[in-house]
Amino acid sequence: MPDPTRRDFVRSSADMLKGGWLLLHLPALGTLAACSREAAERGDAFQVFTPDEGRTMAALARRILPSDPELPGAEEAGAVYFADGALARLFPEWTEPTRSFLRDLEAGSPGGFSRSFTEAQDEAIRALEDHPSFELARMLVVMGTFSDPHHGGNREGAGWRILDAEFLPAYAPPFGDYDR
């Protein structure tokens, strides 16, 4: 099956908003086991990324969802470890396109992407926003920040804090400010 392209995802996102009949199927099955999270906590080596790729991915994650004094970002969520585990188990066919993007990202910055200052990193990302695999790398970071924590990302509910929402198993009315 063909690799999902940015165009597909842009179209999917438009469909997604249209009344919600979309089940977005991607071509892999299975769940990312909690062992990915444990690996991250133990500081284990990556399963898919080389150390260099891991550094680039971590630097990219920090620019997609930057940490700030008030709120965690993709780094605290462990998104890079989620991404590594997801490429190993959920989306192996994304591995090569993601690698190619990370290579191009490093090559696009004088002195290397991961060693650059943030302004230069943002510039390098902007230059590659139309790269066919940018959206895959972005999705990995976002999934690693906002997916259910059992998939290995969203550590200590970092994603929930970014969204400024409480996530509980059940609720009772009133639900929001307008239905009080």
Place this chain on the structure above:
Amino acid sequence: MRRFQERDEVDFVVVGSGAAGGVIAKELATAGFSVVVLEQGPWRRNEDFGHDELGTWILGELGPPPERFPQTFRRDEGEEAQVQNTPPPLIYAQGVGGSSVHFTANFWRLRPVDFQERSLLGPISGTGFADWPITYEELEPYYTKVDWEIGVSGVPGPFDPPRSRPYPVPPLPVKSSGVLLERGAERLGWHAQPAPMAILSEPYDGRAGCIHCGFCMAYGCEAGAKSSTLVTSIPRAVASGNCEVRPESTVLRVETNREGRCTGVVYVDTAGTEHRQGARAVVLSANGAETPRLLLLSESSLFPQGLANSSGKVGKYLMCNGQSAAVGIFPDRLNEHKSVQVTRIIHDFYETDPRRGFYGGGGMDGRFTFGPLLFALWGTFPGDPSWGPEYKRFLHQTYTRTMEVAGHTTSLAMESNSISLDPEVRDHWGRPALRMTYRDYPDDLAAMRFFTDRGVELLEAAGAHRVAGLPVEGTSLTAHLLGTCRMGDDPENSVVDRYHRAHDVPNLFICDGSSMVTSGRGQPTMTIQALAFRAADHMVEAARRGEI
């Protein structure tokens, strides 16, 4: 659960355990007939369902695995269909309860006009626009039966069709999106009403009420409050002692004899072993995509175009319902991630109004499609940054303050829109893949644009400080699988008669979304279940008369 031997000839074999199949199995079994239900997917329990957005939406864990069961799509016959798995064009859940497990549970009845609109408006060029052979009045007792047997929460609204009995359960508590829908409607002179939902607002019939967890659309309900056939009809069918449900059993073909009657079905288990189940009559309720595929795959020398297809209409007249969306951000918190998707709807624009310049109408609702992951992936407004500090600030400030007004609209039946067998791509069992051919009729696109504009107006009137209408594009995926074995009195133009019996095969019954003649205005499941109760009544009568 009672078990039948494959060598036994049961009274009925029912293919599919979803909205229609579950109801029919229960009705037949409790009337004393022996029934075997064959279901492609697994038999999940309530405790198997959770809140995993990645697993449910991205990995599609409740649907057929796309790498084993690919589907193809094309706009028209002139195009070569392409595999489309991200997402697939035809969306349905596999498992006992079928798509009634994962649907959003909007539960609108059709109105009298939906059954007779062709007579009222006249023909529409290039379409198969037709009246139903039955009326709302004939179906009303069965709508009421669905209300009470399946469990529906609601209260009648100003434009509702006549009903013979009140709802069994009051409406679900209003959410902020519902309050804002009411506020906007009032300012515009429209009428919002509580949404009828197949989700229990309070305990009913031995089941718990909704716990407002917020994971309905595309998810199974761990509380059992969503009124799927998994927790309503199927347990009753099994408790009758006359029904066996066989999960993970995929039917490959319907068998017929030289007299042109069904004798049973051939199915395959997960290990790939073929089995045969004999039956006096066969009921197909496999959904509006799988039912026509099964008929087309059951061709024989007696039925060279596929079973029950002397009309050539099997798989034709696919209707998906149009969808539209407008999104608005409000100053205060809505917290739409809590509770059911929809609590208020608007039906002011339901009927066709010639002054609008197009055929069609629809309904609107206030909702929020996204969970946290989907919102972070795709919830930004067109043109806004999708990474960086500004993106993060958008997520932080708007996730709890956003809602959507969704429009659900008519689709005209066109013979060129269809489900057919892909000539190239095959699935895990070697069957030709499902191929969807679909191009919206111009009036259907006009209706979607009209509802997008109404959604924008409504959000602005309700006080949203930022609003966007999503662009209307041609339909390329759908969870509404309608019209592909349409009901009618004329065997040359329809597949089943008014009692869901195949015109060509006396002991073959077909009842699911495929039976529908017009699309209604979205939310077809209520009607599919009313049709199923009615069809089952006639099957029982026919069987008692010895006519199956």
